[in-house]
Amino acid sequence: VKLDNRQKIIGDQVLKEINARLGFLVDVGLDYLSLSRSSGTLSGGETQRIRLATQIGSGLVGVLYILDEPSIGLHQRDNERLIATLIRLRDLGNTLIVVEHDEDTMYAADWIVDIGPYAGEHGGKIIASGTLQDILDCKNSETGAYLSGRKKIAVPKQRRKGNGYKLIINGAKENNLKNINVNMPLGTFICITGVSGSGKSTLINEILLKRLARDLNHAKVKAGKHKDILGIENLDKVISIDQSPIGRTPRSNPATYVGVFDYIRDVFTKTQDAKVRGYQKGRFSFNVKGGRCEACSGDGVNKIEMHFLPDVYVECEVCHGKRYNRETLEVKYKDKSIADILAMTVEEALNFFGNIPSITRKLQTLYDVGLSYIKLGQPSTTLSGGEAQRVKLADELSRRSTGRTMYILDEPTTGLHFADVHKLIGILERLVNNGNTVVVIEHNLDVVKTADYIIDLGPEGGVRGGEIVATGTPEEVAKIEYSYTGKFLKKMLS
Numbered sequence: 361v362k363l364d365n366r367q368k369i370i371g372d373q374v375l376k377e378i379n380a381r382l383g384f385l386v387d388v389g390l391d392y393l394s395l396s397r398s399s400g401t402l403s404g405g406e407t408q409r410i411r412l413a414t415q416i417g418s419g420l421v422g423v424l425y426i427l428d429e430p431s432i433g434l435h436q437r438d439n440e441r442l443i444a445t446l447i448r449l450r451d452l453g454n455t456l457i458v459v460e461h462d463e464d465t466m467y468a469a470d471w472i473v474d475i476g477p478y479a480g481e482h483g484g485k486i487i488a489s490g491t492l493q494d495i496l497d498c499k500n501s502e503t504g505a506y507l508s509g510r511k512k513i514a515v516p517k518q519r520r521k522g523n524g525y526k527l528i529i530n531g532a533k534e535n536n537l538k539n540i541n542v543n544m545p546l547g548t549f550i551c552i553t554g555v556s557g558s559g560k561s562t563l564i565n566e567i568l569l570k571r572l573a574r575d576l577n578h579a580k581v582k583a584g585k586h587k588d589i590l591g592i593e594n595l596d597k598v599i600s601i602d603q604s605p606i607g608r609t610p611r612s613n614p615a616t617y618v619g620v621f622d623y624i625r626d627v628f629t630k631t632q633d634a635k636v637r638g639y640q641k642g643r644f645s646f647n648v649k650g651g652r653c654e655a656c657s658g659d660g661v662n663k664i665e666m667h668f669l670p671d672v673y674v675e676c677e678v679c680h681g682k683r684y685n686r687e688t689l690e691v692k693y694k695d696k697s698i699a700d701i702l703a704m705t706v707e708e709a710l711n712f713f714g715n716i717p718s719i720t721r722k723l724q725t726l727y728d729v730g731l732s733y734i735k736l737g738q739p740s741t742t743l744s745g746g747e748a749q750r751v752k753l754a755d756e757l758s759r760r761s762t763g764r765t766m767y768i769l770d771e772p773t774t775g776l777h778f779a780d781v782h783k784l785i786g787i788l789e790r791l792v793n794n795g796n797t798v799v800v801i802e803h804n805l806d807v808v809k810t811a812d813y814i815i816d817l818g819p820e821g822g823v824r825g826g827e828i829v830a831t832g833t834p835e836e837v838a839k840i841e842y843s844y845t846g847k848f849l850k851k852m853l854s
Contacts, residue, residue, distance in 0.1 A: 426456075432775075602749065612740040628691060646683040651685065653684055769798070
């Protein structure tokens with residue numbers, strides 16, 4: 361827009377305001393968004409950063425801001441901009457409380473409160489509170505151990521070459537992708553990297569996942585624009601392990617999802633009490649009539665519908681949250697009723713059922729993915745996105761592997777501490793060691809540095825992205841000057 365001198369004088373104040381507000385959006389790393397983009401298509405991280413830009417623009421002083429993981433979905437380059445924005449808000453005279461797992465944010469903080477030492481009932485204590493140095497010096501702090509280097513996620517000594525087969529995506533041009541061709545070595549751990557908005561999710565979720573789901577899993581989905589994908593015959597199925605809930609009602613829980621509850625019900629059916637009363641397996645299900653509490657239909661809670669407000673769940677007054685009727689609860693195995701078993705944590709149940717291999721095999725996978733603290737009967741609606749994703753991973757680990765599966769994960773480290781990321785990498789390694797291919801969209805450099813092969817998209821976000829900037833092992837990508845990912849990787853690998 362070109363303005364003459366008269367128009368510039370008239371619009372001076374308005375132009376100043378427009379430029380300032382656009383500047384705030386650029387500062388929080390949203391320069392790739394178009395102004396006409398509808399808010400429904402924005403990711404959670406983008407929405408949060410738009411709110412943040414609004415707050416800087418308001419110029420308020422003496423405000424307490426609370427942010428929950430603002431670094432989610434951000435590349436390190438964009439994260440640096442975000443931290444600079446947070447510091448600017450603080451310097452205006454505000455206080456910021458940030459819940460965060462990101463290392464760079466911790467280094468920029470004036471004060472850190474570390475809660476732990478572990479998760480669930482093994483947590484809930486303040487382990488350290490003070491400056492960064494205080495956290496680094498604290499011997500009981502898991503956070504301090506990873507920040508100081510006492511514990512670390514090691515770089516693999518050698519990278520897998522794969523099984524000799526490749527998956528080739530030809531002519532990908534959905535959204536901002538610039539008609540690119542992508543080679544993926546099968547039987548390896550592949551990381552898709554690039555700045556926010558560079559086209560990673562479009563390439564993997566819209567094109568690769570949907571095409572494989574259609575051809576291998578017979579799903580009725582339409583893949584994004586591309587010419588063809590070659591090498592699909594070398595795979596037998598594709599599985600997307602995302603952070604969506606494992607169930608939408610309180611009936612669904614980790615025990616039913618991974619299939620261990622069937623075996624637990626078998627154990628109760630074989631007890632002397634159950635045989636005397638003639639109870640079958642269905643008696644110990646809270647989904648069918650007979651053994652469940654009918655006042656709450658086996659939910660343990662009653663739903664109260666609130667008009668214009670979210671529904672409220674209240675504990676059942678008859679069974680007091682135990683889900684079963686009195687007769688069913690009288691059947692005991694090792695002095696425990698079926699409700700007592702559902703109230704156990706994974707760790708407790710592992711010890712309790714130690715001599716029953718069919719149950720311990722399923723429980724061990726939940727333990728291995730770092731979910732030792734969750735209760736077997738914990739409603740799926742109370743699990744976080746990261747927990748739901750790890751329950752799905754545990755379910756996959758407990759299945760017999762064909763060695764020809766492709767697993768796709770979109771930012772699996774969201775909401776995970778360094779120690780949990782360490783465990784997650786171990787799980788992904790196990791899947792690849794079984795001959796499968798794991799494709800991960802990720803910004804976390806601890807995950808990126810352990811990959812066998814990296815596909816880096818960019819160079820920028822939005823219309824200035826959608827091209828392949830670099831491919832190869834982390835060491836090869838680190839040598840490429842114009843790759844933002846390579847620049848940050850170089851520091852990690854050195």
